Amino acid sequence: MTAAGYSGTPLAQKLGIAEGLRVFVWDGPREYRDLVAPLPARVRFAKGLDSDVDLVHVFVTARERLDRALRTLRQTLRPDGIVWVSWPKKASGVRTDVTEDTIRAVALP
Template sequence: MTAGYSGTPLAKKLNLRDGLRVWFDGMPESVQDEIGEYALELIFVAGPEEGPDASHIFVTERAAMEPKLAALREHMARDGHVWVSWPKKASNVRTDITEDTIREVCLPMGLVDTKVCAVDEVWSGLKLVIRKELR
């Protein structure tokens, strides 16, 4: 199964590959199932404090997003990444988050965005990495 309109499998769009230490928070079951179809050997960690290589958080409120991003920034692998997904406007899911809101929060933390993608019909995702000079 492919995500969005590109025909690219979701796991590939999200830069997931065998052996990555991952942490997913709030990920809808349908998204988990789609990633599972790619049959990757991922190592799941319990939380940000375990230093994941790749994380993906699904958020609808800025107040909930900020502490999660702060914890991820503190513990994520230097060459790791985190995806932040928020509801698309067309989804009619109540949210106070936009792509710009994520940037307002992440840039002062030393995180920069490198990619955006359609995760599914409801969620958009923004990929964040540690600013190059801070790695």
């Protein structure tokens, strides 16, 4: 996927999706795998969250859901696990109470 204004670095690489990682996508778009393609070798997608997951990409539109997701991740994901949070930009027209400041407040208490 290429678009004006974006670097040539693949999205999977930007997100840290590396060879052999096990990835869990929390409430992400159905076409997630297409969006992050091409993927490094042996990347696997988990159907559920467990301690064997290396990277979680969480999609949220509400602070409450972010808070719940991060509480669950703190209890389940191992300490060296990677977490990415995505939320709609204000210009998207999607109603949300999540901002970059919200992410910091909830993720880094």
